Amino acid sequence: MPQRMTKVNGHTTRYLDYGSPVKGAKDLVLLHGLGASSERWLLVAPTLSKYFRVIVPDVVGFGYSDKPTVEYTMDFFIDFFDGFLQNLGIEKPHLVGSSFGGHLAAEYAIRNKRRIDKMALVSPAGAMRTSTPILDQYIMAALYPTFENALKAFSDMAHDPSIVTEEMVVDFVKRMNLPNAKYAFMSTLLGMRYSLPLRGRLSSVIAPTLIMWGDEDRMIPVQYAKDFREVPNSELVVIKDCGHTPYVEKPMTFNRIILKFLAGKEELVP
Incomplete structure (x- = not known):
């Protein structure tokens, strides 16, 4: 993996940097969900890098980035992400955020209106103010991280449990x-809960x-998509037979949809 490190506000931050063969390629930043890491994007990032320079950080507090003893508020994450983009010289990227990363992306787009080109929100958090049994199970797996707990959480999060690999669970x-x-x-859970409402x-x-x-997302059900349609220039795509992470469960479908939206591409480069 094209792994790099940078210091953001004093915190060592790990990220993947997929350079693109396309001269002057647009920057595309992928933001993972709660408790995840840049590895969650490995099934889609290489293909996307044929069109864009793809940057995938381990958001501070997660993955293999520093985990300082601070309050993980949305203000803290916005400051982190702003510093991260500045460090890498990224001025106006495309931004894709999943779950918690979708909440962060939406908040960043609200506060920095002209610093995002296009944005994709994948099952974003931020609208759901109560928990679900699947989210509760995932929280339990994070607090008591045994192989069995994590396997059950990941399997129930997906529409088809067979997509869950041993490597994913062990990591x-x-x-x-x-x-x-x-x-x-x-x-971070508390910071999201007490953040300013997106609505x-x-x-x-x-x-x-x-x-x-x-x-089939049972972590953050699709009913919450209507809250995000408040974005004036938005469109909704619902993927059939898919759970909370389309980029893991249906990576080819995900890439087709993303590339059509970001670049008007109907077909993937081989």
């Missing part, structure tokens, strides 16, 4: 056992926005 367990990982996870503010987003959801 999650390993990361959640890192120092301060559980603290960062729970502090009533999404109408100020000016970036063209794609909202993507799996029709």
Whole structure:
């Protein structure tokens, strides 16, 4: 993997940097979900890098980036992401955010209207104010990271449990056992819960926005997609027979939809 490190506000941050063969290629930043890491995008990033320079950070507090003992508020994450983009010289990227990463992307687009080109929100958090049994199960797996707990959480999160690999489960367990990982996870949950509501503010987003959801998402059900349609220039695509992570469960479908939205491409480069 094209792994790199940078210091953002004093915190060592790991990220993947897929250079593109296309001269002057647009920057595309992918933001993972709660408790995840840049590895979640490995099934789609190489193909996307044929069209864009793809940047995939381990958001501070997660993956193999630093996990400082701070309050993980949305203000903290916005400051982090702003510093990260500045470090890499990224001025106006395309932005794709999944789940928690979708919440962060939407908040960033609200506060920095002219600094995002196009945005895709994949089963974004931020509208659902109560939990679901699948989310509760995932939280339990994060706090008690055994192989069995993580396997059940990932399997129930997906429409087809066969997509869950042993490597995926082992990596999650390993990361959640890192120092301060559980603290960062729970502090982020609280930070999301007590953040400013997105409703009533999404109408100020000016970036063209794609909202993507799996029709069988039981972590954050597709009914919450309607809240994000408040973005003026938005469209909704619902993927059939898909759970919470389309880029893991249906990577080819995901890439086709994303490339059509971002670049008007109907076919993938071999």
